[in-house]
Amino acid sequence: MGVSERLRYARERAGLTLSQVRERTQIGESSVSEFEHGKREPRLSQLQVLGSVYRRSLSFFLADGPLPREGVLWRERPAERPQEIEAEFLRLCEQYHNLEMWCGEPIPSELPDGKGDGAAFSYVDAERLALRVRGELQVGNRPGHELLRVLEEVCGVKVFHREFEPTGTAACTKSETFGAAILLNSANVRWRRNFDLAHELFHVVTWDVFRSETDVSSCVASEQEEKLATCFARNLLMPADAMRVAVSGRMRDGKVSFEALFDIARQFDVSTEALVWHLHFLYGRGPGDKETTTGEIERAKVLAQLFGEREDTKPPKWPGRYHALAVKALRRGEVSIGRFAEYLDVSRQKAMAYIEQEIEDAEEVQIAPP
Numbered sequence: 001m002g003v004s005e006r007l008r009y010a011r012e013r014a015g016l017t018l019s020q021v022r023e024r025t026q027i028g029e030s031s032v033s034e035f036e037h038g039k040r041e042p043r044l045s046q047l048q049v050l051g052s053v054y055r056r057s058l059s060f061f062l063a064d065g066p067l068p069r070e071g072v073l074w075r076e077r078p079a080e081r082p083q084e085i086e087a088e089f090l091r092l093c094e095q096y097h098n099l100e101m102w103c104g105e106p107i108p109s110e111l112p113d114g115k116g117d118g119a120a121f122s123y124v125d126a127e128r129l130a131l132r133v134r135g136e137l138q139v140g141n142r143p144g145h146e147l148l149r150v151l152e153e154v155c156g157v158k159v160f161h162r163e164f165e166p167t168g169t170a171a172c173t174k175s176e177t178f179g180a181a182i183l184l185n186s187a188n189v190r191w192r193r194n195f196d197l198a199h200e201l202f203h204v205v206t207w208d209v210f211r212s213e214t215d216v217s218s219c220v221a222s223e224q225e226e227k228l229a230t231c232f233a234r235n236l237l238m239p240a241d242a243m244r245v246a247v248s249g250r251m252r253d254g255k256v257s258f259e260a261l262f263d264i265a266r267q268f269d270v271s272t273e274a275l276v277w278h279l280h281f282l283y284g285r286g287p288g289d290k291e292t293t294t295g296e297i298e299r300a301k302v303l304a305q306l307f308g309e310r311e312d313t314k315p316p317k318w319p320g321r322y323h324a325l326a327v328k329a330l331r332r333g334e335v336s337i338g339r340f341a342e343y344l345d346v347s348r349q350k351a352m353a354y355i356e357q358e359i360e361d362a363e364e365v366q367i368a369p370p
Contacts, residue, residue: 002038003035003041003042003047003061003062004035004036004037004038005036005067006060006061006063006067007032007035007036007042007050007061008036009067010050010051010054010056010060010061010087011032011036011050011054013054013070013083013086013087014053014054014055014083014084014087015081015082015083015084015087016053016054016083016084018032018033021050021053024053025046025049025050025053027046027049027050031046032050035050044058047061054087055084055087055088055090055091056087056091057091057094057095057098060094068175068177069175069176070090070173070175071173071174071211071219072086072089072090072171072172072173072219073171073172073173073203073211073219073220073221074169074170074171074219074220074221075168075169075170075171075199075200075220075221075226076166076168076169076220077169077220078164078165078166078169079165079166080165081164085162085164085171085183086171088162089160089162089171089173089181089183090173092158092160093158093160093173093175093178093181094177094178095322095343096158096178096181096319096322096325097158097177097178097179099322099325099326099329099343100325102325102329102332102334102335103325103328103329103332103334105325106156107153107154107155107156108156109155109156109179109180110136110154110155110156111133111155111157111180111204111205112129112132112133112136112205113205113208114129114202114205114206114207114208114209115209116206116209117209118206118209118210118225121206121209121210121228122228123227123228123231125228126202126228126229126231126232126235127231127232127235129202129205129206129232130231130232130233130234130235130236131235131239133201133205133236134236134239137150137151137154137155138150141239141241141242142242142267142268142269143198143236143237143239144191144194144237144268144269144270145269147194147197147198147201147236147237148194148197151182151197151201152319152320152321153320153321155180156179156180157179157180157181157182157201157204158178158179158180158181158182158319158322159181159182159183159184159197159319160181160182160183160184160319161183161184161185161186161193161315161316161317162183162185162186163185163186163187164185167185167187167188169185170182170183170184170185170196170197170199170200171183171200172200172203172204174204174207174211180204180207182197182200182201182204183200184196184197184200184315186314186315189271189312190269190312190313190314190315191265191269191270191271191274191310192271193315194237194269194270195233195237195270195271195274198232198233198236198237199229199230199232199233200229201232201233201236202228202229202232202233203221203225203229210222210225231281233274234274234277234278234281235278237268237269237270237274238268238270238274238275238278240282242268243264243268243278243279243282244282246264246267246268247264247279250263250264256279258299258300258303258307259307261275261276261300262300262303262304262307262308265308266310272297272300272301272304272308273297273300273301276293276296276297276300277293277297280293317345318344323344326340326343326344327354330351330354330355331354331355337351337352337355340354
């Protein structure tokens with residue numbers, strides 16, 4: 001694919017009309033159309049401006065070969081600016097990958113592969129997969145406290161946090177170039193983000209089970225796939241054995257107080273709503289008990305201010321490893337000040353501060369005997 005095809009693809013993936021491109025770049029509609037149809041070659045400066053608006057690097061337009069497969073899976077696709085959000089998400093993934101390559105520190109994907117037929121995938125399969133993933137990732141009996149760190153630092157999953165509507169949605173993608181990536185909503189509290197992370201992890205792990213190899217468009221998971229992802233997330237974050245131990249120690253005559261429920265939710269760093277639903281299934285309640293469970297959740301919401309208060313932590317704008325790689329690339333001379341400022345969305349002046357402090361070669365930690 002040449003520059004013209006890539007320009008058109010990038011604009012359409014960003015969800016922009018020719019008129020919108022003109023408004024944002026001051027490049028005429030006829031010029032952009034001619035660029036896309038190969039009638040004229042854009043100047044390098046014009047290509048850079050268009051790339052900025054489309055959230056694409058210059059190298060994307062100059063690359064050879066077929067267009068990338070860029071499927072972004074949403075739980076619920078945003079009603080406003082969905083394609084722009086997707087384009088930004090994919091751009092961040094590309095930047096993360098670039099930093100890994102420039103620093104020579106890519107992390108090979110260590111995620112378990114989900115197997116099976118999507119049409120026949122069952123809740124039992126989802127529970128078994130959660131057990132296997134928890135074991136292979138070694139996140140212990142309280143995965144909510146470790147899952148994000150392990151996915152980022154050990155498994156090479158690129159996790160970004162941005163604010164968008166609706167707050168109840170999240171997204172993920174999987175690429176041959178940059179691997180697996182997840183987009184979470186920074187407006188949510190930490191325990192809700194934990195559940196969303198586990199939920200999207202199911203989609204990443206079973207990507208090839210439910211996704212078509214030729215799908216390069218944005219998509220929304222089926223209702224059944226979403227229910228399977230929820231089942232996986234519940235069982236990953238609240239392992240059955242650990243949960244039964246936590247509950248049995250607080251159970252009296254087959255009942256658990258709301259105060260105890262809030263304590264258990266804090267232990268596992270999940271929402272009380274997710275916990276109550278998990279207990280609904282774990283202790284054999286059926287469809288006929290759904291109304292009772294829903295009522296308990298509503299009561300828990302009322303009591304949350306009394307028993308459920310806990311400290312929230314907002315996620316940083318950049319993943320810790322992403323930020324560390326950017327600083328490392330800058331200090332090694334692998335990126336310019338301008339590129340560094342762009343990647344971390346800071347001023348050039350602030351970017352300069354990262355290289356003004358000298359670090360002597362002698363500033364090392366002696367591990368092995370000399």
